[in-house]
Amino acid sequence: MSSVLDSLDRLAAMVAGALPCADDLAVLSPDEEARATQVLGGIRARVGTTIALLAADIIRKSARELGTEGLAQQRGFKDGLGLVQNLTGVSRDEAARLIRVGDLLETAQAVAPVHEAGDESVAAGERSLALLSALPGGWDAPIGVAVRNWWLSAAQGDALRRELGAPRLPELTAEWRRAALELIGDSWSGHWTPEDLGRAAKRIRASLDTLAASREAEQRKQQRSFTRVVRRNGMVHYDIDLDPESDARFYGPIRTMLSPRLGGPRFRDQAAIERARELGEDPRTTEQLQADTLVDLVECGGQAESNVLLARHRPQVTIAVTTKELQKARKAQNILALHAAGDHSSCPGTAFGLACAGPDQGIAWIDGSESPITATDALRMLCGNGFTPILFDETGQAIDVGKDQRLFTRRQRRALAKRDGGCLWPDCLMPPEATEAHHLNPWGEHSAHHKTETRDGALFCKRHHLMLHNHGARVERRGSEYWLLWPGRDPIRLHSKAGIQTQLRREAASA
Numbered sequence: 001m002s003s004v005l006d007s008l009d010r011l012a013a014m015v016a017g018a019l020p021c022a023d024d025l026a027v028l029s030p031d032e033e034a035r036a037t038q039v040l041g042g043i044r045a046r047v048g049t050t051i052a053l054l055a056a057d058i059i060r061k062s063a064r065e066l067g068t069e070g071l072a073q074q075r076g077f078k079d080g081l082g083l084v085q086n087l088t089g090v091s092r093d094e095a096a097r098l099i100r101v102g103d104l105l106e107t108a109q110a111v112a113p114v115h116e117a118g119d120e121s122v123a124a125g126e127r128s129l130a131l132l133s134a135l136p137g138g139w140d141a142p143i144g145v146a147v148r149n150w151w152l153s154a155a156q157g158d159a160l161r162r163e164l165g166a167p168r169l170p171e172l173t174a175e176w177r178r179a180a181l182e183l184i185g186d187s188w189s190g191h192w193t194p195e196d197l198g199r200a201a202k203r204i205r206a207s208l209d210t211l212a213a214s215r216e217a218e219q220r221k222q223q224r225s226f227t228r229v230v231r232r233n234g235m236v237h238y239d240i241d242l243d244p245e246s247d248a249r250f251y252g253p254i255r256t257m258l259s260p261r262l263g264g265p266r267f268r269d270q271a272a273i274e275r276a277r278e279l280g281e282d283p284r285t286t287e288q289l290q291a292d293t294l295v296d297l298v299e300c301g302g303q304a305e306s307n308v309l310l311a312r313h314r315p316q317v318t319i320a321v322t323t324k325e326l327q328k329a330r331k332a333q334n335i336l337a338l339h340a341a342g343d344h345s346s347c348p349g350t351a352f353g354l355a356c357a358g359p360d361q362g363i364a365w366i367d368g369s370e371s372p373i374t375a376t377d378a379l380r381m382l383c384g385n386g387f388t389p390i391l392f393d394e395t396g397q398a399i400d401v402g403k404d405q406r407l408f409t410r411r412q413r414r415a416l417a418k419r420d421g422g423c424l425w426p427d428c429l430m431p432p433e434a435t436e437a438h439h440l441n442p443w444g445e446h447s448a449h450h451k452t453e454t455r456d457g458a459l460f461c462k463r464h465h466l467m468l469h470n471h472g473a474r475v476e477r478r479g480s481e482y483w484l485l486w487p488g489r490d491p492i493r494l495h496s497k498a499g500i501q502t503q504l505r506r507e508a509a510s511a
Helices: 003-018 022-026 030-061 064-069 080-088 092-111 129-133 141-148 154-164 170-190 194-208 210-222 244-257 270-281 286-303 323-340 375-381 410-420 462-470 499-510
Strands: 225-230 236-241 317-322 363-366 387-392 398-401 435-439 457-461 474-478 481-485 492-494
Touching (some): 030 092, 080 092, 092 141, 092 154, 141 170, 154 194, 170 194, 170 499, 244 286, 363 375, 435 462, 457 462
Antiparallel strands (some): 225 236, 317 363, 435 457, 481 492
8 A cells, every 4th residue: 555545544544533423513612613614624625625636637547548448447437527426426516626626736736836745835824916926827827826725715716717717819818817816816805705706707707808708698699588388287388598688677677576575675665565574475485476476567568558667666764863872873883793792791781680682772763663773773774765864962852854865866876786786795696676775984973964975885685784784894995995894804805796897997907
């Protein structure tokens, strides 16, 4: 047995003996559980890179030109992919990813070799774009070294390389390499998942080669289709493929009408709230609702005398709050994250031996309701259209009445949609129409000067907007960049998901 296999066998035995059982994991605190998951994830990543190198070598030794002498056929498999799948026990797609990652790691070894197991001259130290920029090799060499150094996960590196793809023309290679480096840096600052990185790579590829992108867009348009099939059981099946433009026109009205069931923004007026409640209690599945809504829209479209089918009204709801309660809310937002994490040192204390209920968040009042809401909830709600604030001093006098100008106008909302491309939260796919406009400068902190400018707004879906406010987090603008400041974590850069922004960024970089 070779020394490598001997070491691997010893490692397997050591890992098997060290891994905790379910009872051991059950006693871990939340912080310990998170740390244990992180440690095991790191071990998995390192083992995965070694498997990927072996998978790439198996493919090379199973090349078609080797015929029956190839490794795969010698073991009774059609090709190397099938052999890798059998040996690792993963899906065919995962086996293909292992092979691609192995090829990426071999690229890294070719441009920045680590000659000995103990040689840390290349893989050590803080992640560095400067080091990656100085590497020799092709456009994807920085990706390979970033994966080998564990500056990117294998899944991230594979998504970036696959979705950015090789340049169509040799003269585009330098631009492709700059784009790869830019995406690596963005993934670090934005804490991107592999899916985030893959989507961003697709956007930047289109901006790098607009000719190819326009051709692909035309191909998508030509591929649109609609078929109708009557099944034996009497059900009628429709199969539809739409290009992005057609889909926006087709699905937009359905999303608008079924917004509460599809994760859209919160409704503000009572009628819409009631409609949302009815949708929530509707016994039909979401799929059935979408089918019925589509039929209704088609029927209405055929009967309508006007081209306006979805008239919408937005009556304002007033929220009243005092300066004292606002001060409580501001203070509470700094404490809520600690309280949620189990640190009650900043909480005002418990009463009658009960569990800590958290800080005093203050109260505010919605017109027409006899029960108050928290002032922190009021601050969050005031970020969106549909609510008008009235601020009172200690004597009960209204010292400021919010104006419509405080809210983002419809035109500003359109500008935010074009700038942000949907919810800015990492790994969130909610489109612009399913988001709410968040004020970076909360109204409660700037009562003397209501300035509502698009540069001081950001789009978030309902769930992430709630998380932002309820955990004492905030968004900060640094020049033209937006950063998520979450208590206890490093700042996370928020990146636009709009293709036009990617294009403008590339044009500016090339100017």
